[in-house]
Amino acid sequence: MEPTGRSGSIVAGVSASSEQPSTRAAGARRTGGSDSAGRAGGAGAAHAAAARTAAQQLIRLDRATAALDPPFAVVDLDAYRANARDLLRRAGGRPIRLASKSIRCRALLERTLASDAGFRGTLAFTLPEALWLADNGLRDLLVAYPTADRAALRILADRPDDAGIALMVDDVAQLELIERAVAGSRTDPAGASNAAGGGGTGGGHAPPRPIRLCIDADAGWWPLGGRIRLGVKRSPLHTSEQVTALARAIVARPAFRLVGLMAYEAQIAGVGDRPPGRPLMGAALRTMQRLSARELAQRRAAIVAAVSAVAPLEFVNGGGTGSLELTRAEPAVTELAAGSGLYGPTLFDAYSRFSPLPAALFALPIVRRPGPGVATALGGGYLASGPVDRARLPRPLLPAGLRLDAREGAGEVQTPLLGAAADGLRVGDRVWMRHAKAGELCERFAELHLIEGDVIVETVPTYRGEGRTFL
Numbered sequence: 001m002e003p004t005g006r007s008g009s010i011v012a013g014v015s016a017s018s019e020q021p022s023t024r025a026a027g028a029r030r031t032g033g034s035d036s037a038g039r040a041g042g043a044g045a046a047h048a049a050a051a052r053t054a055a056q057q058l059i060r061l062d063r064a065t066a067a068l069d070p071p072f073a074v075v076d077l078d079a080y081r082a083n084a085r086d087l088l089r090r091a092g093g094r095p096i097r098l099a100s101k102s103i104r105c106r107a108l109l110e111r112t113l114a115s116d117a118g119f120r121g122t123l124a125f126t127l128p129e130a131l132w133l134a135d136n137g138l139r140d141l142l143v144a145y146p147t148a149d150r151a152a153l154r155i156l157a158d159r160p161d162d163a164g165i166a167l168m169v170d171d172v173a174q175l176e177l178i179e180r181a182v183a184g185s186r187t188d189p190a191g192a193s194n195a196a197g198g199g200g201t202g203g204g205h206a207p208p209r210p211i212r213l214c215i216d217a218d219a220g221w222w223p224l225g226g227r228i229r230l231g232v233k234r235s236p237l238h239t240s241e242q243v244t245a246l247a248r249a250i251v252a253r254p255a256f257r258l259v260g261l262m263a264y265e266a267q268i269a270g271v272g273d274r275p276p277g278r279p280l281m282g283a284a285l286r287t288m289q290r291l292s293a294r295e296l297a298q299r300r301a302a303i304v305a306a307v308s309a310v311a312p313l314e315f316v317n318g319g320g321t322g323s324l325e326l327t328r329a330e331p332a333v334t335e336l337a338a339g340s341g342l343y344g345p346t347l348f349d350a351y352s353r354f355s356p357l358p359a360a361l362f363a364l365p366i367v368r369r370p371g372p373g374v375a376t377a378l379g380g381g382y383l384a385s386g387p388v389d390r391a392r393l394p395r396p397l398l399p400a401g402l403r404l405d406a407r408e409g410a411g412e413v414q415t416p417l418l419g420a421a422a423d424g425l426r427v428g429d430r431v432w433m434r435h436a437k438a439g440e441l442c443e444r445f446a447e448l449h450l451i452e453g454d455v456i457v458e459t460v461p462t463y464r465g466e467g468r469t470f471l
């Protein structure tokens with residue numbers, strides 16, 4: 001489905017300088033910016049303007065989608081724009097590379113990038129995705145995770161231009177895999193290597209275009225001399241020496257050009273420091289994150305200085321939705337990454353520094369009433385990836401006062417919803433739910449209905465709706 005002509009406007013007004021709330025949003029502010037079903041818009045006037053009471057929110061969402069039969073997914077553009085403004089505010093002028101895995105909708109990705117110079121470049125999640133986005137005109141694409149996709153590597157090597165695609169590496173084994181995959185391709189860097197060394201057979205042809213690489217450095221925190229290791233299991237390169245050794249291995253190979261460095265502090269950006277009902281855990285997390293951020297700032301600066309002496313870097317990427325204001329304080333970081341903060345899924349309710357509004361929602365139909373205090377919706381079992389944990393379940397948002405059944409959770413074909421509000425629901429009514437994570441919702445729906453005020457202004461395809469399921 002092609003986006004319609006209204007498209008350019010969907011994220012208009014994202015600019016941090018644009019403080020004109022819509023008429024309806026201004027009305028919502030008069031009625032109070034707190035949102036009993038969702039978040040308190042704790043981040044300034046723009047945020048408060050987009051927050052509504054649960055009752056107001058339910059009325060306008062139901063009105064906007066009255067002609068649709070659930071299940072379906074929507075993006076509330078009023079909330080999305082407020083979230084975008086808040087990300088830009090928190091980034092404090094440092095450009096934000098959009099984490100596409102957390103958006104998975106090309107229309108929203110493209111228009112958010114076009115909406116404000118503060119959004120710059122895409123953090124893609126697979127090479128086939130980056131190639132597809134490049135075919136659709138996007139540039140400056142950093143693939144955030146290493147690839148072993150030989151066919152996609154050949155396509156990249158054969159492209160007349162590289163569309164600014166950079167691949168992520170943290171191991172010489174990945175360099176070797178890439179070299180093997182592109183050997184014999186039209187822009188065979190290995191051929192160049194041979195020619196440069198004088199021992200190859202490929203002399204005489206134009207030097208091929210080196211593949212752009214970014215080194216992923218481990219941003220974990222290893223206190224007590226490494227006896228404790230906090231962070232995610234990503235890159236094996238923790239010290240400045242380890243990162244620099246790989247940088248040297250890259251510059252020694254003509255197949256490659258080292259252009260960037262990334263270090264993603266998952267233990268800060270991806271862990272909410274205000275877990276509901278667990279104040280002691282929250283205090284412990286905040287202390288851990290403060291100490292980790294302090295250690296990382298020093299180590300990241302040292303790594304950047306050491307690698308820059310080996311090769312000039314175009315960018316140093318760090319952070320995520322959960323850490324923008326902390327990561328931007330580091331002079332060594334030239335750009336941030338974020339995506340989830342636009343959709344505002346439930347895992348991002350647990351942060352003390354910011355409160356995204358719920359922007360991506362899905363509606364389910366009530367199809368039966370098993371008894372008092374329970375209404376059962378069709379489908380809904382859209383669990384988020386990650387460790388087995390209740391926090392990965394979707395959560396009912398509207399009408400307010402519903403909860404999942406502890407034994408059944410959210411089911412493949414039905415989801416019982418409990419609570420006083422269930423008695424007000426009849427067969428054929430709808431409930432509004434939130435996913436725990438951002439982009440994964442788009443793997444369940446072919447399209448997103450974009451809501452402004454109380455109307456659907458446009459319907460756009462998700463990646464899946466365009467026939468693309470990358471992971």
Ligand SMILES: Cc1ncc(COP(=O)(O)O)c(C=O)c1O
Nearest residue numbers: 099102264320321337338339340
């Ligand atoms: C490399 C990297 N950067 C940034 C992020 C942050 O993305 P988001 O803002 O969607 O949490 C992630 C999320 O996993 C990531 O893997």
